[in-house]
Amino acid sequence: MNLESFHKTGDPADRCPGSPILLVPYMWIGDFVRCHTVVKLLRERFPSRPIDVLTTTMVAPLLDYMPGVRKGIVVDLPRRRLALGRQDYGQALVMPRTWKSALALYLAGIPLRTGFVGEGRFGLINDLRWGERRLPRMVERCAALALTKGEALPKHWPLPELVVPAAEVMAWRSHMGLRRGQRTEIALAPGAVGPSKRWPPGSYADLARRLAGEGHRVWVVGGPAERALAGEIAQAAPDEVLDLTGPDLRNAILALAAADVAVSNDSGLLHVAAALGAPTVGIFGPTSPHHWAPLNPLAAVIETKNALACRPCHKPVCRLGHHLCMRDIAVEQVLTATRAAIAGGPPPRIGA
DSSP states (O other): HHHHHHTSSSOOOGGSOOEEEEOOOOSSSSHHHHHHHHHHOOOOOHHHOEEEEETTTTTTGGGGGOOOEEEEEEEOOOOOOOOOOOOSSEEEEEEEEOOOHHHHHHTTTEEEEEEESOOSSSSTTTTEEEOOGGGHHHHHHGGGGOOOOOOOOSSOOOOOOOOOOOHHHHHHHHTTOOOSSSOEOOOOOOOOOOGGGGOOHHHHHHHHHHHHHOEEEEOOOOOOGGGGHHHHHHHSSSSTTEOOOOSSSSHHHHHHHHOOOOEEEEEEEHHHHHHHHHOEEEEEESHHHHSSOSSHHHHHHHEEEEEETTTOOOOOSSSOOOOOOTTOOHHHHHHHHHHHHHHHHHOTTTTT
16 A cells, blocks of 8 residues: 555545454553544444444453454553554554554554654654654544544534443343342442542441441452452442452452442543443542543533642652542542432343
């Protein structure tokens, strides 16, 4: 395919009709979910072009529930060895700004490589975009690459969507011994990247105890790093709080698909729950909901009611050591929002 033909007139992407498109997203769970907005934009614009997504083993289960994705290509190599075999792609959209991510696509012979200006990527990225740092939200920094160069951002982006078949939720329930009863099932996601984004485990434990006392079933979801947190939370009501943490992200996805309500820190699982359509309460401390909340609507956004000059700092560790942006959020505040989400009733969802 002749590169020169891509750049003569119009949008270069229009010069490769029918060829597959490869997305290279950030591999954090939340950012990976955000990239489904990009998939939807591309499907609207190029309905006949297959869309594949580069992934790691950890986040790959998300692709099974993303409409519009043909397949995932798992690349679990150290960054210094990142490479991609030759494929028949006509275009690649590269979200990370590193030169290594662009080098892999260059070596794979993909003729049109779209991305923002980054670490010495001139030549590696041949459809360069400018102005990433002027875009306030992460979803815009990813999705803008699916637009024509210079095109104005839309007022409303397509919402990320995760669709789990009812049969799969039922099979998961059977495997886990979680028969669907009359009680509301609430999933708590106490983990996050960096301690400053975590509501204190004691607060989660108190919330779990009070929800269990009101007759609800409580699940704790997350990865291996949350196992200790789950144990501490489950001690608040051992007979009613179930530890569902584990190494497989698919298990957390299915738990959130089955739950009636989710409560989560600003983390990847917050984005998963929201994209699944679960009524979700999001707890934000050092991060700004405007910049980092899921594009999907949340049942409630919880922030400290006290004014803090240091917030938002967007730091994974509290630089001042007091962690007040999370410690000041009262259990009653989260409990009230959770009760409202329960009272509102879940929308029509799969597996209920």
